[in-house]
Amino acid sequence: MAAEFLPPRILPSGDAAITVEFSRRIDDDANRRVLALDRLIAAEPIAGITETVPTYRSLLVHYDPLQIDFDSLVPRLIALAARPMTDASASRHWRIPVAYGGEHGIDLYDVARTLSLTPDALIARHTAPVYRVAMIGFTPGWSYLSGLDATLELSRRQEPRLHTPPGTISIGGVQTGIQCIAGPSGWHLLGQTPVRTYQLHRDPVFLLEPGDTLNLYAIDAKTFAEMDRAAERGDIIAELAAS
Amino acid sequence: MSRFVVTNVGPATSVQDAGRFGAQRYGLTPSGAIDRLALATANALAGNPPFTAAIELGPFGATFTAQDGPIRIAVAGASRSIKIDDRVLPLNQSATLMPGERLTLGAAREGVFSYLAIEGGIQGEAAFGSLSVNARAGLGAPVPRPLQSGDHLHVRAATERSEHALPPLAPSPDPIRVVLGPQDDEFGDAVKAFLDGTWTISPTSDRMGYRLQGPVIRHQHGHNIVSDGTVNGSIQVPGNGQPIVLMPDRGTSGGYPKIATVIGADFGRFAQIPPGRPFRFQAVSVAEARRAAIAFAALLRDLPARMVDVAHFEFNVVALQNANVAGSAVNAVDARTWQSETQQDQQP
Numbered sequence: 246m247a248a249e250f251l252p253p254r255i256l257p258s259g260d261a262a263i264t265v266e267f268s269r270r271i272d273d274d275a276n277r278r279v280l281a282l283d284r285l286i287a288a289e290p291i292a293g294i295t296e297t298v299p300t301y302r303s304l305l306v307h308y309d310p311l312q313i314d315f316d317s318l319v320p321r322l323i324a325l326a327a328r329p330m331t332d333a334s335a336s337r338h339w340r341i342p343v344a345y346g347g348e349h350g351i352d353l354y355d356v357a358r359t360l361s362l363t364p365d366a367l368i369a370r371h372t373a374p375v376y377r378v379a380m381i382g383f384t385p386g387w388s389y390l391s392g393l394d395a396t397l398e399l400s401r402r403q404e405p406r407l408h409t410p411p412g413t414i415s416i417g418g419v420q421t422g423i424q425c426i427a428g429p430s431g432w433h434l435l436g437q438t439p440v441r442t443y444q445l446h447r448d449p450v451f452l453l454e455p456g457d458t459l460n461l462y463a464i465d466a467k468t469f470a471e472m473d474r475a476a477e478r479g480d481i482i483a484e485l486a487a488s
Numbered sequence: 489m490s491r492f493v494v495t496n497v498g499p500a501t502s503v504q505d506a507g508r509f510g511a512q513r514y515g516l517t518p519s520g521a522i523d524r525l526a527l528a529t530a531n532a533l534a535g536n537p538p539f540t541a542a543i544e545l546g547p548f549g550a551t552f553t554a555q556d557g558p559i560r561i562a563v564a565g566a567s568r569s570i571k572i573d574d575r576v577l578p579l580n581q582s583a584t585l586m587p588g589e590r591l592t593l594g595a596a597r598e599g600v601f602s603y604l605a606i607e608g609g610i611q612g613e614a615a616f617g618s619l620s621v622n623a624r625a626g627l628g629a630p631v632p633r634p635l636q637s638g639d640h641l642h643v644r645a646a647t648e649r650s651e652h653a654l655p656p657l658a659p660s661p662d663p664i665r666v667v668l669g670p671q672d673d674e675f676g677d678a679v680k681a682f683l684d685g686t687w688t689i690s691p692t693s694d695r696m697g698y699r700l701q702g703p704v705i706r707h708q709h710g711h712n713i714v715s716d717g718t719v720n721g722s723i724q725v726p727g728n729g730q731p732i733v734l735m736p737d738r739g740t741s742g743g744y745p746k747i748a749t750v751i752g753a754d755f756g757r758f759a760q761i762p763p764g765r766p767f768r769f770q771a772v773s774v775a776e777a778r779r780a781a782i783a784f785a786a787l788l789r790d791l792p793a794r795m796v797d798v799a800h801f802e803f804n805v806v807a808l809q810n811a812n813v814a815g816s817a818v819n820a821v822d823a824r825t826w827q828s829e830t831q832q833d834q835q836p
Contacts, residue, residue: 305717382741
């Protein structure tokens with residue numbers, strides 16, 4: 246446990262943000278400490294902090310340099326980071342449907358072959374874990390999940406694709422993720438969820454919070470089409486489970 | 489109400505204000521004006537609060553027409569020829585278009601982006617407190633995409649306010665100031681190469697990122713780090729060793745090591761460097777960057793006080809226009825090659 250209280254590295258990101266780095270690697274303990282510090286800042290706001298962005302291994306703290314200076318902010322962040330970690334009491338558990346393979350996941354068969362698995366075995370291993378939303382970033386609602394089965398680790402594609410579909414469920418390195426809007430990606434596309442993690446005129450606009458946990462479950466293409474129509478109308482689709 | 493009709497417009501022209509902040513934790517790109525000083529200048533002249541939504545004009549020319557009522561406008565930022573029908577209007581001076589009058593803007597001659605502010609702002613439904621266009625996320629008002637010929641913007645009719653001017657600031661030749669980090673320790677001696685190098689901005693740059701051309705910056709431990717958060721001005725270095733400076737349409741996280749960050753006070757000045765023009769970086773401390781931020785905030789705050797009422801001012805329009813023309817010209821061919829996708833370097 247002692248390692249948990251090693252002070253984070255404090256790295257300036259220009260004159261209006263500080264990266265509080267707990268690890269250089271993808272590290273579950275580091276991510277828990279990131280989310281714990283994020284919750285502490287939300288619970289005990291510091292004047293001048295404008296927003297925080299949790300990532301796998303660091304918390305990016307944006308601040309207004311006209312309101313607070315780096316030298317005043319740093320010791321306060323270090324003090325908060327040294328507090329004993331509390332687990333997220335408010336974190337939620339979701340069940341998220343995924344149509345694997347075919348037009349919904351064009352890399353499923355290639356990935357299965359590369360890993361010497363049947364497509365069904367690949368799906369079984371991808372739906373087995375309880376994932377945690379380690380961070381949301383890159384584009385709106387792009388949710389990076391920790392907890393990928395280590396046997397599914399695979400380098401990213403040599404040539405990233407410029408356009409990948411909304412709702413794509415993909416793997417890249419030790420990571421898996423839920424992409425919300427269409428965009429470029431170098432990850433391997435396994436499937437597609439009808440769930441919109443970001444939808445502008447829906448309440449909530451953003452479905453998932455960093456720290457939420459979730460399970461993926463397989464659905465067929467017909468179910469996907471039905472759910473997709475409902476999601477387009479603003480249904481959340483994802484089920485919130487009592488955890 | 490009046491209508492401001494987009495008669496003719498090139499790419500990279502969109503409605504922008506201060507941007508939308510507070511949801512970067514959900515991956516929401518901030519967007520917003522790339523040169524805040526120029527936005528605030530145009531707005532001050534038009535009689536608006538500093539970060540009122542205005543039209544951010546890319547390096548190309550554009551034409552607009554006033555309809556239904558009078559419209560007060562002002563243009564600041566990159567210099568370009570400005571005409572209302574056949575009358576010449578200087579940069580940094582407000583004017584009122586009468587219904588039917590046409591505003592013709594030339595290509596950028598010095599700098600890249602200009603801001604066309606309209607008195608009373610632009611009507612539209614804000615999302616997350618901003619009208620800024622972010623086409624990928626489907627955000628922006630009145631249209632969630634760059635402006636196109638034929639668009640109509642609803643604006644307030646011009647008030648009786650008098651016209652105002654501001655003397656344009658001389659472009660600074662100083663290096664672009666950066667704070668090293670957050671991952672400068674990934675680069676070892678290459679930090680010196682980065683600071684000693686002479687750089688140019690590649691024509692294949694856009695509002696997501698400006699690609700730099702200069703010495704190859706080598707990583708000590710490879711170019712893949714675990715994605716972490718980005719800010720406006722983050723200088724990330726992909727595998728080819730040619731840095732990319734992240735701009736307001738950036739992804740909120742990125743997986744390349746970041747050698748340094750352009751300071752807030754110099755970000756707009758950096759964004760206005762035309763492709764191909766050499767420049768350098770200079771490392772400063774966080775404390776020095778903060779002093780620059782405070783000075784920059786004062787500069788923004790004092791804009792309205794520095795304005796002069798055109799009616800009470802002997803304004804030599806021709807001399808001012810000649811002074812603008814004398815600036816080193818960005819040729820239109822370069823300007824036209826400027827816009828292209830950097831998306832291949834942007835991935836999760």
